Amino acid sequence: MNRILQFINLNHGEEDRKKVLENVTANTSFRGSNLWILACAIVVASIGLNVNSTAVIIGAMLISPLMGPIVGAGFGLGIFDFALLRKSLKNILIATLVSLAVSTIYFYLSPFKETQTELLARTAPNIYDILIAFFGGLVGVIAITRVEKGNPIPGVAIATALMPPLCTAGYGLAIGNFKFFFGAMYLYIINCVFICIATFIIIKYLKYRPVEQVNPKRQKQVRYAMTALILVLMVPSIYFAFKLYEEKKFNEKVNRYIESEFTSKGYTIIYKNTKYVSNPHTIEVAFLTKKFSHDEILELNEKLRRYKIDNSRLRIRQDTTDLKRDILNQIGSEKAAINEKDIAIANLKKQLQSSKIDNARILPEVKILFPAIQNISIAGHQFNEGTDSTKTVCVMLYKASKNLTEDEKEKLATWLKQKLQVKEMEIYGQLLAKPKTRRK
Template sequence: MKNNYEFTPIEFREKILQDLEIRISDSIILVCAILIASIGLNMNSNAVVIGAMLISPVMTPILALGYGLSVLDSFVVRKSAKLLLLEVAVSIIVSSLYFMISPISYPSSEIISRTSPTIWDVIIAFAGGVAGIIGARKKQANNIVPGVAIATALMPPLCTIGYSISVLKWEYFLGSSYLFVINSAFIIIATVIGIRVMKFPVHYKVSTNKNRINLFLLVISILIMIPSIISASSLVQDSVRKYTINNFLKNEFKDYVILDQNYKNSQNKLVLTVSGKKINASKMNNLKESLSSYGLKKVTLEVIQIPELGNLKGEELSKYLDQYIQNKLDENTDKNIESKKEKNDSSKQINE
């Protein structure tokens, strides 16, 4: 009865080998997925990026690699590793070429979100790998593997690598590469564990020591997790600090209009632009001393005061608002100019 719903170990191996065959149709699908994902990242469209992940075939060799390592099948391991490396290379090359010719060079939020992986990405990849191998063994069509492809996001990090190469942003390159390594490695590890739990027989042609492979996977998983834990810790600290700053402003500046707030991480300084009654020296000292009660003991406070807007005359208010808006426009212009300059410098280096 079981065979009516799930592949037997022999059938599953045959299915894996069939999926690892390099076909022209699969190559075209891969290129299409790369272009769709690159455009989605470029245009900051989450829906388009999800569409690219649904049609991407990158998931197949990763699951196959985990299967091969679990049953000690060196033939499957070699074949899946070659296909994975080929798909990764094609993805990076095609996405790099796209971003080189794209007129939009600034990093969208979709791109930036793929450059700072955390421990949660490890958990998602591992859970996705477990679900993926269970879904892959079922004979009936199901939405498990496509769902895993969306959750683990294998294609967007590869396209982000292509973007970072095109604009020579090496911090983005390292972050997106690390995210792809996390996703791939923990899908493989979860697949190995899943196959072992399913009690697939070890391949008869191989006599490799299983304990040695287990130790290798354990060491690799620990080494990969360490940076993600550090990144997650930093993210949690930023979230806590943001919450405490908002709480501080809500309680201590409730009688003021906060026109602008800027936390300078490098200087550990909170800069506020407020409108309201003048803050005298005594009250400023009290505000600075109250920072410690909000868990912001090491944060320095700088307050830029402007006259209360209600007391300004029509011309003065109009002049102030015009100046404030112009300052914001100048900030955005400077950012755009800097982004264009980086793009031009990158293009010159590439041409050279």
């Protein structure tokens, strides 16, 4: 048993406690460079939320110095250093106000105010966020008290996610959506409090010596205050987690019901929407061709109970004219685009085919008309003269035993235009080299 306890003992590899306290106290301050780093990190995180980029948000969390005063508050409570606690709380407040101001200004000035999924994810905290903050805080404090800090610190900064909720709260202020603001601030407070509580527990476990002797009454007051704060934060988050669980169960039952009653019977569903927040819950579906009578709809509503879908109403949209029109218009536009592509490809093929000239077939005819010509090469060339239209010119290169006169070239060009059905023809010639004679 002792060997097991020694194996999990946190005192092994512990940093000098005086040095740990000095580092924690130094990191609680928000002045000068720390304040500038915080403001820049807030802008980066806001941009990441604005463009829905997870990588950018993670980068902002890594450079954020927000963890410092929160851990400082936990240390202050753990060793009853109320001066450190007051300083940490003051700096948390400053950091929060600066972050809110910067993010609000950014989102107010940003032309893109669409609510992205990364923003929505920070507006409805639940019990899982408490667990993440608490266990992430435990890892962070354990790493701070070690000689070898290792890799946990960056991971804790990402997991506990202090920056995104503050930026989301600023977004809520910028667009005037106070539901977003309060939901994000609630998540931010949860993270702060439970990181602080995790720090308090580790400090007590490691038995850091209190800075000053406090009477038992004061210690009880601190414990009671922390217990009350934990309950105040946990009760709403447990409720939100329960509602999230219920909604997921509801959606699973609805999907199973639709699969059994409609999809498996060959009915094509063109629209489906579930509204869990309404009372009763609403399930809306529309079909491509199937029409249901009033009695059939009543029977389908009765079947909801068999799938344990309580307090719900099925609504079938029978008049799907608008939906069908939208679908057909989309199909029509896609088909038109495909047809345009086919026409363009056919025209290109036609142009390539027309520009392909059989020199071997034309050469014998040319030799009959102009015996001096021994070899030819004819090709069509397209070029743009600075306008949207292209011009095609045929060019003929020939080799002959003697030069053609201008009249002969003109006759040859006229004949080739008629033969090849082209409007432009250019002719260029070259004399064949005379063979060298050997002297005996």
